[in-house]
Amino acid sequence: MLKYIAKRLVMSIPVIIGITILSFGIMKLSPGDPLANFVNPSISMEDLEASRDALGLNDPLHVQYFKWIGEVVRGNFGYTYSGNHQISALIMERLPNTIILTLSAFVLSFVVGIPVGVIAAVKKNSRLDYSLTFLSLVGVAIPSFFFGLLVIYLFALVLGIFPSGGMENIRAGYTGFAYFTDILHHLILPAIVLSLGNIASVSRFTRSNMLDVLKEDYIRTARAKGLRNKVILYKHAFRNALIPVVTIFGLSIPFLFSGAYITESIFNWPGMGQLGIKAIQDREYGIIMALNLITATLVLLGNLTSDILYAVVDPRIRN
Amino acid sequence: MFKKNSFYDFAYRRFTRNRLAVIGFAVTLFFVIMALFAPLIAPHEPSEFFFVEGQNVYDKYAAPSSEHLLGTDSLGRDVFSRLVYGARVTMMVALLAVSISTVIGTVIGLLSGYFGKIIDNIFMRLVDIVISFPVLFLLISISTIMDPSIWIVIFAIGFVSWTSTARLVRAEVLRVKELDYIAAARACGTSNLKIIVKHILPNILAPIMVQVTIGTAQAILMEASLSFLGVGVQQPTPSWGNMLMDAQKLLVLRDMPWIWIPPGVVNLLLVLAIYFVGDGLRDAFDSRQ
Numbered sequence: 001m002l003k004y005i006a007k008r009l010v011m012s013i014p015v016i017i018g019i020t021i022l023s024f025g026i027m028k029l030s031p032g033d034p035l036a037n038f039v040n041p042s043i044s045m046e047d048l049e050a051s052r053d054a055l056g057l058n059d060p061l062h063v064q065y066f067k068w069i070g071e072v073v074r075g076n077f078g079y080t081y082s083g084n085h086q087i088s089a090l091i092m093e094r095l096p097n098t099i100i101l102t103l104s105a106f107v108l109s110f111v112v113g114i115p116v117g118v119i120a121a122v123k124k125n126s127r128l129d130y131s132l133t134f135l136s137l138v139g140v141a142i143p144s145f146f147f148g149l150l151v152i153y154l155f156a157l158v159l160g161i162f163p164s165g166g167m168e169n170i171r172a173g174y175t176g177f178a179y180f181t182d183i184l185h186h187l188i189l190p191a192i193v194l195s196l197g198n199i200a201s202v203s204r205f206t207r208s209n210m211l212d213v214l215k216e217d218y219i220r221t222a223r224a225k226g227l228r229n230k231v232i233l234y235k236h237a238f239r240n241a242l243i244p245v246v247t248i249f250g251l252s253i254p255f256l257f258s259g260a261y262i263t264e265s266i267f268n269w270p271g272m273g274q275l276g277i278k279a280i281q282d283r284e285y286g287i288i289m290a291l292n293l294i295t296a297t298l299v300l301l302g303n304l305t306s307d308i309l310y311a312v313v314d315p316r317i318r319n
Numbered sequence: 320m321f322k323k324n325s326f327y328d329f330a331y332r333r334f335t336r337n338r339l340a341v342i343g344f345a346v347t348l349f350f351v352i353m354a355l356f357a358p359l360i361a362p363h364e365p366s367e368f369f370f371v372e373g374q375n376v377y378d379k380y381a382a383p384s385s386e387h388l389l390g391t392d393s394l395g396r397d398v399f400s401r402l403v404y405g406a407r408v409t410m411m412v413a414l415l416a417v418s419i420s421t422v423i424g425t426v427i428g429l430l431s432g433y434f435g436k437i438i439d440n441i442f443m444r445l446v447d448i449v450i451s452f453p454v455l456f457l458l459i460s461i462s463t464i465m466d467p468s469i470w471i472v473i474f475a476i477g478f479v480s481w482t483s484t485a486r487l488v489r490a491e492v493l494r495v496k497e498l499d500y501i502a503a504a505r506a507c508g509t510s511n512l513k514i515i516v517k518h519i520l521p522n523i524l525a526p527i528m529v530q531v532t533i534g535t536a537q538a539i540l541m542e543a544s545l546s547f548l549g550v551g552v553q554q555p556t557p558s559w560g561n562m563l564m565d566a567q568k569l570l571v572l573r574d575m576p577w578i579w580i581p582p583g584v585v586n587l588l589l590v591l592a593i594y595f596v597g598d599g600l601r602d603a604f605d606s607r608q
Contacts, residue, residue: 011444018448030464137598141590143540145547146583149566157573164569258455262544266567276456280463280550288460296451303451 004311012304016297020072023293024065030285077290082282087290091272095294097167098271100183101264102256104191109198109252114245116199117206121241122233124211132203139200144259148193148266155189162189165268190267194259198252205248210241243314250306254299330525333603340599346592350585354406361400362388366555369395383577390577393565401557402581408558409589412473413538419477420538421484421531428488429515433496439489446482454479455544462550472551476541484530491523525604532597536590543586559586 052058059067071078077087120132156164167186168174174182213219214237222232257273264273272291279287321328334340353360363369369378369391377395381387389398431442449457461475495501496519504514545551546560554561559582566572566579 012447014444015447015451018444019451022448022452026460026464137594138587138591141536141540141594142587143543143547143560143583143590145544145560145563146586149563149572149579149583153572153576254450254453258453261455261459262548265548276459277548280459280548283463285463288463292452292456292460295453295456299451299453300447303447 001311005308008304008307012300016300019296019300020069020293021065023289023296024068026292027285027289028061028064072293077293078286080284080286082284087286090275090287091290091294094270094272094275097269098257098260098264098273101187101190101194101269101271102253102260104187105195105198105256105259106252108191108195109202110245112195113199113202114206114242117203118210118238118241120203121207121210121214133207136200136203139196140204142196144193144197145262145266147196148190148263151189151193152266162186165266167270186269190263190269193267194256194263197259198255201255202245202248202252206241206245209244210237213237213241216240243310246306246310246313248306249309250299250303253302254295257295257299326525330600330603334599337599337602339595340603343592343595343599346588347596350406350589350592351410353403354410357403357407361397361403363397363400365401365404365557366396367400369397380571380575380578382575389581390575392562392578393571396555398562398578398581401562402559402585405557405559405562405582406585406589408469408552408556409539409542409586412469412476412542412552412558413535415473416476416480416538416542417531417534419474420479420481420534421527423478424481424484424530425488425520425527427481428485429492429519431485432489432492433511433515433519442485443489446485449479450482454541458541458545459548459550462545467550467553469552469556472542472545475545476538480534480537480541484527484534487526487530488523491526492519495519495522525600529597529601529604532593532600536593536597539586539590539593559583 049058057064075088077091079086080090116132116136120129123129152164155162163169163186165186167183168179169182169186172182219232219237222236227236260271261273261276263269264271265277268274272295276288276291278284279291321331369381369387370376371378378391379393379395381391381395383390387397387399389402392398392401427442427446431439457479458475461479462471465471501514501518504518509518542551542558543560543563546558547563549561549564552558552561562582563579571578
């Protein structure tokens with residue numbers, strides 16, 4: 001087991017180096033001069049060149065890369081072009097909000113997706129199975145921004161039971177428990193929109209796993225022993241069908257972060273995605289690259305964790 | 320249509336028995352026809368501006384009428400005509416992007432699976448790196464660095480989404496490579512290239528075709544998301560994604576559903592239809608049934 005974990009860790013070292021090189025490459029390819037917004041227009045060309053030298057912008061690329069990595073490791077992503085804000089501070093301000101949203105969507109997708117998949121598999125080829133399978137395909141196929149707009153239109157504008165955007169009712173100035181329920185109230189719609197695609201893929205995956213397991217010899221043995229159908233389904237089949245679902249844990253992280261870009265911008269949720277969209281509009285490449293690097297690292301950690309979890313629950317794949 | 324009792328003959332028969340798959344195929348065909356014959360179907364040019372009668376003012380946000388079936392948008396353009404032409408843009412982007420990702424993914428998967436060892440290790444770590452970036456993040460980075468154009472969108476989607484094809488092809492090659500007929504071919508002194516192209520590739524074509532179908536649906540969704548966020552297909556070219564941008568304004572969202580619901584619905588219908596075809600193909604190729 002320890003050997004497996006060590007092997008997985010060693011394998012992710014080149015990946016994380018690759019991630020940083022790719023991020024750095026994209027940043028270097030981006031147009032525009034990082035100095036352009038800081039300097040006084042009356043400065044002479046010689047002085048400009050001198051300050052470029054002093055900032056290391058004329059160093060060879062690999063030297064720049066190592067300097068950049070040195071700063072990034074200490075959590076310093078530099079400053080924005082406009083307003084001279086510290087990028088890491090901007091991101092840290094937004095990160096918790098994105099985590100609240102993605103984590104809720106993550107929990108929602110498994111709490112809803114697994115039971116739906118199991119029910120569809122148990123009632124295979126029934127009308128219920130067909131409708132659930134159809135609905136989960138719709139969930140995969142609907143563009144998330146369109147679903148988001150529909151949900152806002154229906155629940156916020158027509159019915160008026162949920163707020164159409166934002167994270168809290170600032171004017172009300174809630175504190176304590178009221179503050180908590182207020183955020184929850186704002187959270188429900190975006191969390192549903194963000195999790196929909198994931199609910200659909202989790203339930204489809206659970207259904208096909210469950211059907212595969214039901215064909216296994218040990219299920220036939222259990223039936224031959226005369227065990228009750230419920231015991232066979234929920235004790236023998238369900239537990240084994242759940243094992244591969246662990247792999248989706250890792251896969252759903254990049255999916256949710258991608259989705260957060262769209263969901264946050266539709267719902268005005270003050271998270272990293274919304275920051276990213278604003279950064280695109282303002283051409284703030286530093287912010288985009290920092291977001292890329294941070295999410296890529298989070299995704300890598302997520303995959304690592306789910307691989308290790310998989311090995312913990314299923315001893316067959318350790319070697 | 321196919322040689323009697325061949326693999327594809329059985330698959331074809333299984334596919335045509337699957338009602339959902341046939342419906343999906345028909346709907347997809349409908350949109351393909353719409354895209355091909357857009358100039359004949361659309362009543363107006365997609366970028367033609369309309370004016371309020373007798374005045375020099377754009378006729379914007381007009382309600383649906385016999386003249387404009389789905390009304391006009393924020394610049395006074397006919398929504399229905401843009402919807403029809405949008406099918407063209409959507410299909411072109413998706414098909415070209417999927418061609419790129421299929422070629423890259425298949426080549427990398429074949430090399431990785433067949434040669435193994437260092438080549439496999441390098442390519443699979445490359446896949447790990449690319450999939451660590453959420454697809455939309457990479458797409459957004461690429462389309463912000465380069466000036467956004469339809470070609471950038473196509474190449475960006477193609478170069479980002481080859482990873483699942485590569486993994487699939489690699490796994491299939493690993494399965495096929497150990498079979499006896501490959502060993503026989505090798506024993507006869509057949510070259511590696513010939514083994515890969517003539518003996519392995521035809522035998523793993525079925526799962527690749529399923530992947531192409533699913534990939535097309537995903538490419539359509541990616542293009543729509545990018546265009547919705549303003550980094551994809553740019554105005555005045557209509558795309559089903561950028562036609563929904565207007566709905567971010569509360570006024571349009573609340574009072575003018577005819578502007579934003581139709582492009583969303585056709586987008587959903589097409590993607591859903593293609594997924595049905597993909598699921599149908601997967602079941603049809605599965606000879607265990």
